[in-house]
Amino acid sequence: MAERPIRVLVAKPGLDGHDRGAKVVARALRDAGMEVIYTGLRQTPEQIVSAAIQEDVDVVAMSILSGAHNHLFPKVVKLLKKENADDILVVGGGVIPEDDIPSLKEAGIKEIFTPGTPTTETIDFIKKNVKRK
Amino acid sequence: MELGERLIKGDKRACARLISLIENNDNRAIEVIKKHYNKTGNAHVIGITGPPGGGKSTLTDKLVKLLRKNDKKVGVIAVDPTSPFTGGSILGDRVRMSDLATDPGVFIRSMGTRGHLGGLSKATKGAVNILDIYGVDYIFIETVGVGQSEVDIVKSSDTVVMVMVPGLGDDIQAIKAGIMEIGDIFAVNKSDLDGADKTALELEMMLDFKKYDTWRPPVTKLSAVKNEGVNNLLDNIINHKEDMLKNENFKLRREKNAKLEILNLVEEELMEMVHKITDEHEGLDTIAKKVALRKSNPYTSRDEIIKLIKK
Structure with a gap:
């Protein structure tokens, strides 16, 4: 039997209304053979975690452009832990200042992809770091 | 606690995990379904089908x-x-369906077709079984956007809602065979658009062409986005099951669906055997090469493979 595809939830937490970046990444992951569950704009951390659990995903990939990353990204990690789902790989992207990255990584976001990152880099990172259940 | 026990207690993570396992044809999920199959059958399974962009997801959201x-x-x-x-x-x-994500009484699962034709994925029926054991009252199956012949949904559900939109074609489309024959209920969505009355009328005429002993599919005009007419549709859905229960139809439909489910499973298993057994011999690619070069033909190849299986 063929190996099962990696399942990724692509989500836009927070209030900014720009999901071009998230859609480009979703499309790239699709072309890399992954199943991408796309949830749309303005998702709360609770909605993201609830969807991640029901969809039994391997990865949660979030994009933020509004500047609320320091609050929302760690909150998703925290809620996943609360649900005993901290085996899910969490990555983030968007307009995120260099200075914020170390603390986000400390909070459990495994990698941050800033503007200009080739999509291949994101794909490789996911393939290398995903924990298959 | 094992996954099956957690599932009957209504544990969401167990339900999600088991659906992944059945998608991968994993024995652990199959064992759970075998063990608890007597607990299934209570949920009303509703298929939502129709063309791409017809509003199936929006409508499902409103019905839920x-x-x-x-x-x-x-x-x-x-x-x-x-x-x-x-x-x-x-x-x-x-x-x-964003608003439903955090509702504890709703479980939503997205599935890719993974190579399966017919509008559903191979594991859709397995996922229905798992949700049924998990203990929901209603299960909606939303198909891929369909064209003319993706009719698998009728084999997996008690009630099929065919979601139409105005402007997709004339009454010739409505009398064609295939998808137009499987609706138990027709919904004309986006009914605020021009041509909605005409579409509804053409559907009514198409339906009147046939004689009905019992249920005659109703046509409901609605707008899912504006949340208008959705309650009428829900009434029709519930009435359809009640109507079938009044006579033998519900029992007959479930028997027919069970038969098709068994045949599908047997077919899948046989195909697995074909791949396994050809791999053990010269391999399907080699056989295909010979046929492509006209050194053999598809029918002789078939007979040879069947002979290997029968051995």
């Missing part, structure tokens, strides 16, 4: 919300196509 007002537990399986080239997919039905 109505049922939640009556405190019914609901499961949703939303199927979207898998790329035949990369095996990847974008499963985007959740976008229209």
